[in-house]
Amino acid sequence: MRAASTAGPSFRDRFELSHRVRVGITAAALIAGGLLPLFVDGGGGFIDDATVALAYVMMALGLNIIVGFAGLLDLGYVAFFAIGAYTMGYFGSLFHITANGGEGVHILVAGPAAQLPGLHFNFFIIIVLAIAATTIAGMLIGLPTLRLRGDYIAIVTLAFGEIVGRIAINGDEIKFLDTRLTAGRQGITPVDKIDLPFLETFNSLELRPWYWTAFVLVLIAVFVNFRLRDSRLGRAWIALREDEVAAVSMGVPQVKTKLLAYGTGAAFGGVSGAFLGSYLNTVNADQFQFSFSIFVLAMVILGGLGSIWGVVVGAIALSFINNRLIPDVLNDVPGKIGLDFDLTELSFGIFGFLLVIMMVLRPEGLIPERRRKIELKAGIEGLVVDEDTEKQP
Amino acid sequence: MAMFEVDEIHTFYGNIEALKGISLTVEEGECVTLIGSNGAGKSTTLRSISGLTPPRTGDIRFDGQNITRTPPAEIVKLGISQSPEGRRCFSRMTVRENLDMGAYLRRDKGIEEDMDRVFHLFPRLLEREKQKAGTMSGGEQQMLAMGRALMARPRLLLLDEPSMGIAPILVERIYETIGEINRQGTTILLVEQNANYALSVSQRAYVLETGVVVLSDASDKMRTNPEVRKAYLGG
Numbered sequence: 040m041r042a043a044s045t046a047g048p049s050f051r052d053r054f055e056l057s058h059r060v061r062v063g064i065t066a067a068a069l070i071a072g073g074l075l076p077l078f079v080d081g082g083g084g085f086i087d088d089a090t091v092a093l094a095y096v097m098m099a100l101g102l103n104i105i106v107g108f109a110g111l112l113d114l115g116y117v118a119f120f121a122i123g124a125y126t127m128g129y130f131g132s133l134f135h136i137t138a139n140g141g142e143g144v145h146i147l148v149a150g151p152a153a154q155l156p157g158l159h160f161n162f163f164i165i166i167v168l169a170i171a172a173t174t175i176a177g178m179l180i181g182l183p184t185l186r187l188r189g190d191y192i193a194i195v196t197l198a199f200g201e202i203v204g205r206i207a208i209n210g211d212e213i214k215f216l217d218t219r220l221t222a223g224r225q226g227i228t229p230v231d232k233i234d235l236p237f238l239e240t241f242n243s244l245e246l247r248p249w250y251w252t253a254f255v256l257v258l259i260a261v262f263v264n265f266r267l268r269d270s271r272l273g274r275a276w277i278a279l280r281e282d283e284v285a286a287v288s289m290g291v292p293q294v295k296t297k298l299l300a301y302g303t304g305a306a307f308g309g310v311s312g313a314f315l316g317s318y319l320n321t322v323n324a325d326q327f328q329f330s331f332s333i334f335v336l337a338m339v340i341l342g343g344l345g346s347i348w349g350v351v352v353g354a355i356a357l358s359f360i361n362n363r364l365i366p367d368v369l370n371d372v373p374g375k376i377g378l379d380f381d382l383t384e385l386s387f388g389i390f391g392f393l394l395v396i397m398m399v400l401r402p403e404g405l406i407p408e409r410r411r412k413i414e415l416k417a418g419i420e421g422l423v424v425d426e427d428t429e430k431q432p
Numbered sequence: 433m434a435m436f437e438v439d440e441i442h443t444f445y446g447n448i449e450a451l452k453g454i455s456l457t458v459e460e461g462e463c464v465t466l467i468g469s470n471g472a473g474k475s476t477t478l479r480s481i482s483g484l485t486p487p488r489t490g491d492i493r494f495d496g497q498n499i500t501r502t503p504p505a506e507i508v509k510l511g512i513s514q515s516p517e518g519r520r521c522f523s524r525m526t527v528r529e530n531l532d533m534g535a536y537l538r539r540d541k542g543i544e545e546d547m548d549r550v551f552h553l554f555p556r557l558l559e560r561e562k563q564k565a566g567t568m569s570g571g572e573q574q575m576l577a578m579g580r581a582l583m584a585r586p587r588l589l590l591l592d593e594p595s596m597g598i599a600p601i602l603v604e605r606i607y608e609t610i611g612e613i614n615r616q617g618t619t620i621l622l623v624e625q626n627a628n629y630a631l632s633v634s635q636r637a638y639v640l641e642t643g644v645v646v647l648s649d650a651s652d653k654m655r656t657n658p659e660v661r662k663a664y665l666g667g
Contacts, residue, residue, distance in 0.1 A: 271536070278522055278533050285520035288482055290508030290537040290584065410524040 065348065073254060076247040084367070086246045090318060092358035093253035094311045099338040099354035100260045100347065101307025106336065107345035107408070108273060109300035110280030112193040115180065115200025116335050119173045119305040121207055121327040123312020125221060126169040128322035131231035133157040135218055150240035152231045162233045162317065169309035177305025181298045188283075200332050207324035226323030230316050241317075249318055256314065257351070260307055264347045267303065276300055277410070330387065334361070337390050341397060343404020352405050360393075361386055433496060435460040435619065436588055441490030441500075443473075443480045450476040451487065452643040458588065463610070463620040465630040465651065467664055468640035474623040475517050477640070478590050481621070482514045483507045494588065509537050513584035515577040517592040517623075523566025527557050530565050530576055534583025542585065550579040553609050571602030578609070588619045595626040607633050627664035631655050639664070 056064070079085050098120060105113045128134055135158045138144055145153050147161035160168070180199045184192045206213075210221030221227070232241040233252060241248050267273050275296045278286035287293050316322045334357065342353020370382045397404070434457035443451040451473045458464045466474045479485040481492055483504035492500045499507055513534070522530050531550060535543045551558040554575040560568060565576055574594055581589055591610065595603045607629045614620050614633070624630035631637055631651045639647040639660065647660070654660050 274529075274533065275536065277525070278536075281522040281524055282520050284484065285516060285522065286533070287484065287504045288508070288514045288516050288520075289533050289580065290505040290513075291533075292503070292505040 069258075073251075076250050081245050081247045083246075084363075086250055088359060088362045090246060090250045090253050091315070091362060092355045093250070093257050094315045094318070095335070095338065095358040096257050096351050096354040097253075097260050097311035097314075098308050098335050099342070099350045100257075100264050101304045101311070102335050103304075103339050103345065103347070103350045104264065104267065104276075104307070105300050105304035106339055107350070108268060108280070109276040109297060109304075111184070111297065111300060112189065112196070113301075113304070114193045114197035114329075114332050114336065115203070116196075116304075116308055117327050117329065117331040118180070118200045118203035119177065119308025120312040120315070120331065121203050122173050122176050122305075123169040123309035123314075124316035124322045124326070125207070125227075125312075126172050126309065127165055127230060127313040127316030128222075128227035130158050130160040130165050130168060131162070131317065132159075132227050132229065132322075134222065134227045137217070148231070148234055150232075150234050152234065152240075159231055162231075162235065162313075165313050166310055169313040170306045173305040173309030173312075174302040177301040177303075178298045180305075181301035185294055185297060197329070197332075201329055204324070204327045204329065207327050210324070221324060222322070224324050226321040226325075227316075228321040228323070230320050230322060232320075233314075233317050243320065253314060253318075256310060260310075261347060261351065268347065272296065272299060333387070334390070337394060340394060341405060343407045345408035345410070346404060346406050349404045349406030349408065356405070357390065360389070365389060434458060435495060436621070437491075437493045438477070438481065439491040439493070441477075441480055441487035441492065443476050443485055443487040445476075445485070450643055451480065453490070454640070454643070454645055456638050456645065456648070458619055458621055460587075460619055461614075461617065462636065463614040463622060463634045465622040465624055465634040465637045466640055467624055467627040467630055467637060469625065469664075471642070472640040473643040474625075474640055475592055476643075478514060478517075478592050478621070478623055481507075482512065482590060505537065508584055508586075511585075511587035512590065513581040513586040513588075514590040515574075515581040515592060515594065517596070519570070519573045519577040521565035521568075521573045521576050521580070524564060526562050526564055527568075527576055528561050530580050531557075531583050534580035535585075537584065543583070546583055546585055550582055553582075553612060554579055569599075569602075571598045571606065574598055574602075574606060575609075578606070578613075582613070582618070586618065588621060589613065591620060591622045591624075593623060593625060595624060595629060603629060627660070628666075631665075 075089065076086055098116065101119070102113060102116045105111050131152070133155060136156050138156070138158050141156050143156040143159060145159045146164060148159045152159040180196060184195045187195060207221050208223055211219045211223030211225065213220040233249070234240045238248065275286065275291045278289065278291055279293065279296055283293070338354040338357045339350050340353070341357060342351065343349030365386055366383050373380050373382055436458040438454060438456045440453045440455050441451055442449060442453055454473065454477055456464070466477060468474050476485065480487045483502060486501060490500070491498055494510055494512060497510070499510065502510070522533060525533070531547055535546065556572055557575055557579055560572065565573060568576070578591065578594065594606050594610065598606070603626070610620065610622065611633045622630055622634060631654055634651045637649065637651045637654045638645050649657065655665065
């Protein structure tokens with residue numbers, strides 16, 4: 040255990056990579072990521088897990104804006120996954136089967152979906168709708184938290200996630216203009232496959248196009264994240280996170296800045312949700328559990344709060360641990376040592392254990408953000424600005 | 433008409449009335465100080481002015497414009513910026529990044545020029561330009577907080593307890609600089625427990641006690657006032 044990281048240059052300092060090396064590693068990883076599908080079975084389990092992992096990366100990047108950049112602890116991120124997925128379900132399935140007198144509405148869709156009743160919109164349109172819906176939802180959830188700090192924000196967002204989850208489960212009994220609000224636990228299925236111009240409609244036997252679509256979406260998400268971080272808005276988020284009173288006295292508009300963090304962060308969840316709705320071919324209330332919010336938060340913390348590449352790595356790692364390592368690779372371990380239980384039931388125990396190990400060995404995350412690294416290295420003393428020096432009654 | 437006027441403000445923290453009708457004025461180019469002991473309402477007055485805790489009743493006017501209910505960001509834009517109590521630098525940002533945050537609302541071309549001005553006023557900050565604010569001494573952080581407030585190019589600068597928790601030698605330096613800033617034309621409203629320094633740099637002073645102004649006078653007269661001497665200047 041290398042807990043004594045305050046004394047002198049530590050082990051990991053000596054492995055601090057130069058800028059050039061880091062750029063090289065990043066480029067190599069991106070190329071490897073892009074070419075990966077060429078070397079694996081296009082219908083296999085690995086590419087399936089990899090595609091889901093990329094969708095999770097998008098969510099983690101979104102949550103990172105809220106928690107990592109702006110410092111607003113959000114425990115209800117699953118709500119945005121749900122809203123994005125339901126947008127996909129509403130506008131790309133048989134769900135509204137009576138729409139247009141049973142003829143269906145088709146906007147820029149080809150392939151099998153063009154013949155079916157219900158609403159069938161082009162995937163791009165659905166993405167835009169999902170972004171709009173989640174941004175609005177993100178800002179709405181932001182509103183009641185504006186006057187709150189820290190833990191209280193977490194409680195409100197937690198409640199919001201839970202409310203959306205409950206509505207998803209019970210929505211099949213809520214009728215609105217003759218249609219149900221959701222399909223409850225039964226789920227909306229089938230969902231339209233992604234249908235891009237010049238390409239065949241995606242199918243579930245050949246997963247490479249799905250992977251590449253997710254890969255491009257992640258690239259866009261990473262790019263947007265970097266641009267946001269280095270923008271005026273990004274600086275305002277960091278200032279608010281560091282010291283709210285000081286930021287406000289410098290003229291950072293608190294309400295607008297926080298709401299923009301919630302809104303943009305949520306939008307990534309929406310895009311990912313819409314993608315997953317189509318990819319998993321179902322929009323099912325059981326997907327939207329509180330534990331999923333924690334799962335995404337764990338990715339962000341594991342990777343390094345506020346660090347874009349860190350979050351990407353954290354999300355890939357946790358998603359592979361969850362979808363592959365635990366159920367496939369390690370699942371027979373308990374049986375081998377004479378115990379009778381299913382390892383997947385312990386998933387969250389394992390994540391928790393991982394996080395504890397991380398907090399001991401590398402509290403700033405796998406790839407730490409510059410500022411946080413400084414904070415944790417320098418120790419607490421001297422860095423803490425008095426939390427609230429208000430002495431007045 | 434005074435450039436800046438506070439008229440009978442009552443500010444509350446919950447149900448507790450911290451300011452019980454404070455009135456004061458600041459003329460263009462002046463340096464005015466509020467002195468008083470702990471809990472007198474000095475910082476609350478500044479917080480009321482900058483919009484952090486707006487008063488429940490009463491008016492605050494800047495250039496004749498009522499800014500009582502104006503949000504903090506708008507107040508900064510109008511030309512009032514604050515170096516808050518306890519400094520509150522962004523500890524994980526560098527000195528330069530902190531100063532940049534001071535100019536957050538500005539989009540004009542004079543930002544670099546003002547940065548040079550701040551570095552000229554506080555050469556220590558230039559030496560530490562790339563250092564994280566959190567790793568500097570209290571005095572240096574105070575300089576940074578003041579520099580950051582100046583980066584907004586304020587017409588009225590609010591300084592909250594610039595001597596708090598700082599080595600005496602640095603307090604002296606900081607007060608020299610406050611005088612310099614004032615001579616360069618920035619109007620200053622200074623809140624201070626250390627009445628000696630505050631009265632030496634200001635032209636007029638108000639004494640606050642439990643949320644009301646009990647005395648106001650020219651600073652040099654205040655220094656010879658026996659009651660003030662006894663209560664605030666250590667005899």
